[in-house]
Amino acid sequence: MVTAPDNDISDIKVDSVGDFTFPERNKFDSGFGITEKTVDFIADVKNDPEWIREFRHKALKIFQSKPMPTHWATKDLENIKFDEFRYYLSDGQKPKRSWDDVPEDVKKTFDRLGIPEQERKFLAGVEAQYDSEAAYSNIKAAVEEQGVIFVNSTEGLHKHPEIFKKWFGKVIPTGDNKFSALNSAVFSGGSFIYVPPGVKVKHPLQAYFRINSEQFGQFERTLIIADEGAEVMYMEGCTAPKFETATLHSAVVELVAMKGAKIQYVTVQNWSSNVFNLVTKRGIAHEDAEVRWIDCNIGSRLTMKYPGVIMKGKRARGEVISIALANSGQHQDTGAKMVHAADDTTSNVISKSISIGEGRSTYRGLVHIPKHLKGCKNNTECDALLINTNSRTDTYPAISVRGNQHSTQHEASVSQVSADQIFYLMQRGLSEAEAMSLSVNGFINDLVKEFPMEYSVELKRLIDLEMEGSVG
C-alpha cells in the first residue's frame, strides 16, 4: 500500500482506508464489562505467571478508584461506557511466522493494509495484532542472529522474564493515570523488544494494530529496551473499521534507552472516527542516550496522547515530533512531556496540528527543568493550521524552569488556509480536496522530511484520503 498508485484503492471507501471488517470467530471472549472475573479470564487464557495476575488485579483496583480526567481534558470522556466494551477477544491461535499460516480473513485484512508488502520491502521484522493477540510475528534471521528479541508482550514475559520483569511497569507506573491502570489490568499483545549492547538495527521493526470487532477495547502493551550503544527504530500503524458504537484503544508504551542508546518510535495512526484513543507513552533516556517520538495522529473520535521523555542521564536527548489532524467530529488532544533530570540534557518538541471543519486540536506540553541542574535546553514549537472558520485550536504549554543556567525557547503560531488560497490552487486545476491536501502537506512538509520515506508517502496518502472525505 505504500507504493500503490491511487487507482488501486478505488474499491475502498474514501473516508478511511481501514473501513472494512470480517465476521468474528472468537474462541475466547471476555464478555462485556470489566470486573475481577474479566481479569482472571484474561490471566487464565494467557496462562499468566502469578506475578502478572497480581499485577493485573492491583491495577484493576487503581483503575476503579481513579476518576476520569474530565476536569482538565474533555467532557466527551464521560461518554465512554466501560460496561459496553469487551476487553479480550482472540481466536486462541498462536502468532504465525509465515503469512501462509495466518487464517484467511486475517491475512486478507493485513494484505489490504499492505503489511506483507512493506515487510518484504524495508522492514527488519513485523508483528501484526488482530484484536487482542498477534496473528503474525516474524523477525528477519539476520537481525535475530544479532541477539535482537522482537516478540509480543506475552511471549516476552514468558520467555525473557529476566529482562521483562526488570523494566515492565517501571517507566509508566500503573497508577500514572486511569487509562494506564486500565491497560495494566487487561493488557494483551503489543511488542517486547530487546536490542543487545552495540547492536544497531538497520531497518525498522514494525507492529500493526488492527481492531476488527465491534464494542471492543484493544490494550496492547509495548516495552522496548535498547541496551548500551544500541539503536533501533520501531514503527506502529493502526486502523479500525467505523462502527456505529464506540471503540476503545488504550495502549501503554515504555521505552528504555541505556547509556548511548538511541530509540526512534514512529506512529502513523489512522483510527476511524468512533475510536477513543487514550494512550500513555514514555521513554527513559540514560546518559548520552536519545529517545525520539514521531507521532502522526489522524482520525479517532478523541485522542489523548502526550509522549514523554525522562532524561535521566547526563547529555541525554529527548524529542517529540507530532502531527495531528482533526476533521469534523474529531478531537486531537496531543502534546509532549519533557522531564529533565540530569545536567546538560536537551529536549525538542515540534508539534503541528491541522483542524478541518468542526475538528478540534489541542496542544498540551509540559517541560520540567528543576533548579539543581545546569546546562539544560528545551525548544518547543507549536504551529496550528485552521481550514475554515468553525475549527478550533488551543495551546497549553506548561514550561517550568527553575534555576538560571538553562535555555528554553517557545514559539507558537496559528495560520489559516483561506478561501482565496483554495481558489488560487483550484484555478490551477486542482480539485478542492487536492488543494486542501497540498496546503496541509505544505504545512507539515518540514517535519515529514524527518521521516523514513516509506512513512512519509503513507502519511501523505492518508491526508489525501482524509481531505477527499471532508469535502462534499
Place this chain on the structure above:
Amino acid sequence: MSLEIKALHAQIPGREILKGLNLTINPGEVHAIMGPNGSGKSTLSKVLCGHEDYEVTSGEVLLDGENILDMAVDARSRAGLFLAFQYPHEIPGVSNANFLRAALKARLPKGEDIDAIKFYKQLYTRMDQLEMDRSFTSRSVNEGFSGGEKKRNEILQLMMLEPKYAILDETDSGLDIDALKVVSRGVNAMRSEDRGFLVITHYQRLLNYIQPDIVHVMIDGQIVHTGGKELALKLEEKGYDWVKEELLAAA
C-alpha cells in the same frame, strides 16, 4: 472556437458589478480591457474563473461552445481557462516544482503521472525565458517573493499549463521596467493561433510590450467602447472622460 461572454450580469450581495457584459475572444487574439478604478475589470476575471464571492444572475460564458458557468473552479481551469492573479497567493511548504507537477497531473487521467524528465526540461526552458533562477523550483510558491517575482511566477505557470485562454489581471502592477519587459517577453512567447488573451490593465505602458489586437473600455460593468491598439494611446492621453461624455450623448 472562442471564449464568448454574453450579457453577463454578476453581483456581490446587494450590489451588481457586471451589468450585461458582452465580449468574444477568438484564439490568436489579444484583447485588452482598460477602465477606471471600480469599473469591474478584476471582478470580470474572478467571475469567469468561478470565484464564490460573486453570483452570476444571468448571461452565459461559453468556452469553445461549452457553458462553463456551472463548472467548478478547477474544472474551468482544466477546460483551458487561466488567470494570472493580481495578488498571487503564497503556499507555504509547497515547492514551485511540486505545485506545477500537481497542477499538470490534475489534467491527466486518474492514476497517471507526468514524465519527470520532460517536466523539468520544460520547466527549466521556461524559467530561462523568464530569467528566473533555478532556485525558484524548490522555493515555496510565492513565499517571500518580491512583487515582481510573483508576477514572473504567474507567467511561468501560464507557460507550463498552456491554457487555451489566459486572463492577465493587472500583471504590470508593481513591476519595474526591466521586469515588465521580461514578463511581456514570456507572454509574447505564448502568443499563438490557438490561444486567446485578455489583458486587464490600468496603464497603456504594458500594451507597448504586449501589443493588443483589440482594446476595450469598461465602465460601470459594461464594455462601452472598442477599438484598435491606438485606442489605448488615446485613453492614456485623454483619460476616460471623453468616453463617458460620448455615452451620455448617446443616451
